[in-house]
Amino acid sequence: xxxxxxxxxxxxxxxxxxxxxxxxxxxxxxxxxxxxxxxxxxxxxxxxxxxxxxxxxxxxxxxxxxxxxxxxxxxxxxxxxxxxxxxxxxxxxxxxxxxxxxxxxxxxxxxxxxxxxxxxxxxxxxxxxxxxxxxxxxxxxxxxxxxxxxxxxxxxxxxxxxxxxxxxxxxxxxxxxxxxxxxxxxxxxxxxxxxxxxxxxxxxxxxxxxxxxxxxxxxxxxxxxxxxxxxxxxxxxxxxxxxxxxxxxxxxxxxxxxxxxxxxxxxxxxxxxxxxxxxxxxxxxxxxxxxxxxxxxxxxxxxxxxxxxxxxxxxxxxxxxxxxxxxxxxxxxxxxxxxxxxxxxxxxxxxxxxxxxxxxxxxxxxxxxxxxxxxxxxxxxxxxxxxxxxxxxxxxxxxxxxxxxxxxxxxxxxxxxxxxxxxxxxxxxxxxxxxxxxxxxxxxxxxxxxxxxxxxxxxxxxxxxxxxxxxxxxxxxxxxxxxxxxxxxxxxxxxxxxxxxxxxxxxxxxxxx
Amino acid sequence: xxxxxxxxxxxxxxxxxxxxxxxxxxxxxxxxxxxxxxxxxxxxxxxxxxxxxxxxxxxxxxxxxxxxxxxxxxxxxxxxxxxxxxxxxxxxxxxxxxxxxxxxxxxxxxxxxxxxxxxxxxxxxxxxxxxxxxxxxxxxxxxxxxxxxxxxxxxxx
Numbered sequence: 001x002x003x004x005x006x007x008x009x010x011x012x013x014x015x016x017x018x019x020x021x022x023x024x025x026x027x028x029x030x031x032x033x034x035x036x037x038x039x040x041x042x043x044x045x046x047x048x049x050x051x052x053x054x055x056x057x058x059x060x061x062x063x064x065x066x067x068x069x070x071x072x073x074x075x076x077x078x079x080x081x082x083x084x085x086x087x088x089x090x091x092x093x094x095x096x097x098x099x100x101x102x103x104x105x106x107x108x109x110x111x112x113x114x115x116x117x118x119x120x121x122x123x124x125x126x127x128x129x130x131x132x133x134x135x136x137x138x139x140x141x142x143x144x145x146x147x148x149x150x151x152x153x154x155x156x157x158x159x160x161x162x163x164x165x166x167x168x169x170x171x172x173x174x175x176x177x178x179x180x181x182x183x184x185x186x187x188x189x190x191x192x193x194x195x196x197x198x199x200x201x202x203x204x205x206x207x208x209x210x211x212x213x214x215x216x217x218x219x220x221x222x223x224x225x226x227x228x229x230x231x232x233x234x235x236x237x238x239x240x241x242x243x244x245x246x247x248x249x250x251x252x253x254x255x256x257x258x259x260x261x262x263x264x265x266x267x268x269x270x271x272x273x274x275x276x277x278x279x280x281x282x283x284x285x286x287x288x289x290x291x292x293x294x295x296x297x298x299x300x301x302x303x304x305x306x307x308x309x310x311x312x313x314x315x316x317x318x319x320x321x322x323x324x325x326x327x328x329x330x331x332x333x334x335x336x337x338x339x340x341x342x343x344x345x346x347x348x349x350x351x352x353x354x355x356x357x358x359x360x361x362x363x364x365x366x367x368x369x370x371x372x373x374x375x376x377x378x379x380x381x382x383x384x385x386x387x388x389x390x391x392x393x394x395x396x397x398x399x400x401x402x403x404x405x406x407x408x409x410x411x412x413x414x415x416x417x418x419x420x421x422x423x424x425x426x427x428x429x430x431x432x433x434x435x436x437x438x439x440x441x442x443x444x445x446x447x448x449x450x451x452x453x454x455x456x457x458x459x460x461x462x463x464x465x466x467x468x469x470x471x472x473x474x475x476x477x478x479x480x481x482x483x484x485x486x487x488x489x490x491x492x493x494x495x496x497x498x499x500x501x502x503x504x505x506x507x508x509x510x511x512x513x
Numbered sequence: 514x515x516x517x518x519x520x521x522x523x524x525x526x527x528x529x530x531x532x533x534x535x536x537x538x539x540x541x542x543x544x545x546x547x548x549x550x551x552x553x554x555x556x557x558x559x560x561x562x563x564x565x566x567x568x569x570x571x572x573x574x575x576x577x578x579x580x581x582x583x584x585x586x587x588x589x590x591x592x593x594x595x596x597x598x599x600x601x602x603x604x605x606x607x608x609x610x611x612x613x614x615x616x617x618x619x620x621x622x623x624x625x626x627x628x629x630x631x632x633x634x635x636x637x638x639x640x641x642x643x644x645x646x647x648x649x650x651x652x653x654x655x656x657x658x659x660x661x662x663x664x665x666x667x668x669x670x
Contacts, residue, residue, distance in 0.1 A: 329637060455612045455638030459605040466603060476612075476638020483640070496607065504592040504609040 017079030017090065024141030025075050027117050029068055039063050080139060082153060087127065089137050101127055101137055103157045107304060108330035111147045113295040123147040123297075127154075128330045151299065155284065176283045181342050181353055183277040191274060191344035192267030194316045198258070200265045279341060281356050286326075286341060300339045304328045306478045307449035308359045309338060310350055313442065324350045326357060327449075327480035338480070359448055362436055368427035371486030374468055376419040383415055428484040430495055435475065437484055447482050449475065454503055457496045461489070475499075522586030522597055528627040529585070529648030533578035535623050538570075545570055587646055589657060592664065594634065596646050606644055610664040612636050618654045630654040634661065 040063050047055040073093050081088040086102045108128040117123060122141035142150070183191070275292035285301035307327040316322075322345060325338040332339045341353050351361040362368065391405040421441040429436045430451070438446040455476035465471060471492040473484040484495070548566035552559070580600065588595040593609045617633040624630055631647040632654045649657070 455636040456606060456608040456641045456644065458607075458641055459603075461603040463601045474640045476608075476636050476641045478637035479639065481639045500593060500607050500609065504590075504611065 017081045017088075020075060020078055020080075020139060021122055021142050021146070022075070023120050024117075024122055025068075025071055027114075027120060027122060027141055029071055030116055031114065032067065032071075036063055036067055082150070084157075087137070087150075087154070089139075099137055103154055106154055107328065109151045109154055109299060111144075111151065111297040113144075113291075113297075115293045117141050118295060125150055155299075155301075177280040177287060179278060180281040180286075180356060181277075181279040181345060181349055183274060183344065185275075187344060188271055188274045188277065189267060191321075192270035193263060194313070194321065194344075195266035195270045196262045197265045197269065198262050199269075200261065274343060277343070279353065286339075286353075286357070288339075288341070296333070298332065298339070300326055300328065300330075300341075302357050304330065305339075305357045305359070306453045307447055307480055307482065308354050308357065309480075310354075310446040310448070312444045314444070316344075317444065320346050322347055322350050324353055327447075327477060329479045354448070359450065360434065362429075362434075362446075362448070363431070367431060368429035368436055368438065369487075371423060371426045371428070372468075372470055372488060373423055373486075375465070375470055375486035376423045378464055378468070380412065380416055380419050383412060387411060426486070428487065430498065435482065435484075435499070437482055447480075449477060449482055451499045451502050453477065454499055457499060459489075459492050459496060522588050522595075525582060525585050525587075525648035526629055526650045526653070527582070528629055528650075530578050530582045532623045532627050532629055532648070533581060534574055537578060538574040541570055541574060582648070585648065589660070594644075594646075594657075594661065596644055606641055608634055608636060608641070608644055610661050612638075613661060613665055616658050616661055618651075618658055620651065624651075628652075632657055 040060055043059045043063055044056055047059050070093070074091070077093050077096070078089075078091045080090070086100045087106075088098060088100045090096065090098045106127050108126075110126045110128070111123045112126065113123045121144055123144045124138060124140040125142060125147045126138040139147075139150075272292045272294075274290050277290040278288070280287040280289075282299075285299060285304070287297070287299050289295065289297045305326045305328055309323075309325040309327060311323045311325065312321065323340070324342040324345065325336075325340050327338050330339070331337055341357075342350060345353075354361065387408050391408050394400040394405045394408075395402055422439070425439060425441045425444060427436070427438040433450055433452075435449045435451055435454070436446065438444070455478060457476070458474040460472045460474060461470070469489050470486055471489045473487060473492045473495060475482040475484075484492070487495075545566055548562040551557070552563045584598060584600045584603075586597045588597075592611070593607050595605070595607045597603075597605045614635045614637055616635070617631075619631045619633065620629070621631075628651050629647075630649055630651040631645055632649055633643055633645040635643055
């Protein structure tokens with residue numbers, strides 16, 4: 001019902017703007033409460049001297065009302081217009097901003113539902129244009145129906161469908177969508193096990209540092225903790241006295257609990273983020289929904305995909321697990337720049353999704369070449385003078401025996417192993433349509449980019465690689481980077497010419513037509 | 514190989530040497546002044562600051578720009594712009610016109626005095642999202658801009 005009313009209104013030219021949903025005011029108010037803590041504390045400090053306890057609740061109420069009033073004002077002054085060519089947003093209580101976002105420039109429309117908004121059937125609609133500074137425009141909040149209507153509308157207008165047709169067409173996006181990839185609870189849990197993380201300690205430590213003025217003791221004072229233990233009948237002497245075996249058991253227990261916490265954090269974080277992961281293929285691209293409390297619903301049109309990243313790690317690779325991301329100008333979320341299409345999938349699933357984005361699997365590793373080993377050797381040799389200087393310094397200034405300083409050369413083993421692993425994993429190559437770069441031994445990543453999406457090509461040589469006849473090849477890619485390293489200059493020139501021939505040729509024919 | 518490539522490139526306007534000399538000379542002036550002050554303060558044997566500083570100054574402000582100029586070059590194709598620069602750190606970049614988002618022509622105060630301009634093309638790529646070609650005669654830069662603009666497709670990315 002609601003939708004038909006909206007549709008009728010839409011037939012009249014959009015002179016009158018539309019407002020956000022009024023209940024969104026409440027959602028914004030509640031989620032903004034933490035920001036009010038400091039003004040409140042300040043206000044309470046202000047009236048503390050008045051020695052009148054009644055003032056405190058009054059002060060709190062005033063702060064809350066103030067916030068609510070300004071939110072209401074902002075709501076009143078916020079309007080959006082769905083026009084022929086663009087979406088316009090006008091906002092600002094005193095400083096008015098009118099922003100126009102042409103449909104052709106919208107990269108991405110995403111709908112996010114945080115728990116509270118979800119309970120009230122509201123969603124936050126974000127438009128991204130890839131124009132650098134984060135969110136280009138967001139509507140927080142509108143009803144879910146309105147959010148879906150906007151998204152459908154934008155997609156059809158982008159595609160150049162007549163406005164009337166868009167209005168007549170059913171608002172449902174799902175019609176031509178079918179699931180291409182999904183993760184059940186078991187899969188999400190397994191993914192969590194591979195997401196071992198000790199970040200919780202960093203967070204706790206950070207919080208303790210932030211709020212240590214609230215704690216009645218000094219958080220970083222080791223003696224305090226020892227004292228606390230002693231109060232409970234455990235003393236350092238006792239621990240020292242229990243014998244080596246018991247100490248080992250204690251240490252083992254500590255490490256085990258650390259490991260357990262690491263795994264548990266990984267599982268919990270993963271479930272929160274990935275619960276109910278579902279990727280649909282639609283007529284024009286992909287639609288991904290996931291999240292336990294905060295539901296996100298993000299669309300990626302196929303033609304925006306600039307490259308695919310197939311990622312894995314040394315452990316998950318053994319069980320055949322890979323992840324797939326798409327590079328585009330749009331930003332997936334604050335933490336993740338690329339569009340996560342499948343975080344934890346088998347290679348078969350990965351290639352099936354990539355295929356849907358018009359990116360093909362490489363037909364075997366044999367096409368891909370190794371880098372010239374000289375490149376890594378040079379880097380290793382460059383470390384030697386540094387070590388020799390350190391050895392000389394030890395002999396001269398610290399009177400260390402010459403023999404012992406040579407042990408420093410053992411330090412070469414570490415970067416040596418690293419460079420060897422890096423060389424062993426690295427591959428580059430191209431076929432008729434795509435470019436491939438594979439790199440990394442811990443975070444293994446294969447970048448696959450259609451040659452037609454390349455923005456620019458650069459051959460780079462440093463002073464050393466110039467003498468060795470080596471070069472790097474850097475490809476400009478919208479929303480990402482791609483670099484081939486350690487190739488002979490002739491190969492670099494050949495690859496560049498092949499790619500440029502393809503890229504320039506296509507555009508040139510397009511100009512003449 | 515690279516020497517071969519270099520011969521087919523268009524060099525920059527010779528005035529680029531002069532403008533770079535002036536810009537570097539002005540940019541390094543504070544250091545020369547600093548060396549002179551230290552010299553006057555007699556903290557070290559006479560000449561230990563100002564002599565190396567002046568040698569460095571002359572080298573960087575007079576020899577380097579000419580060398581820089583020799584290693585810059587560009588090639589304006591029918592469908593692409595190629596820019597080659599650097600000796601120690603050699604860079605050879607090609608930008609197809611069809612991938613250029615927008616084009617800038619900049620003129621600084623020194624450039625304007627000598628009728629030079631810098632042409633900068635922007636692409637959507639993260640590597641080389643900005644490729645600059647300095648030391649063009651202003652008229653050439655404007656002509657190149659028009660040529661590129663005419664070649665850019667209206668199509669968005």
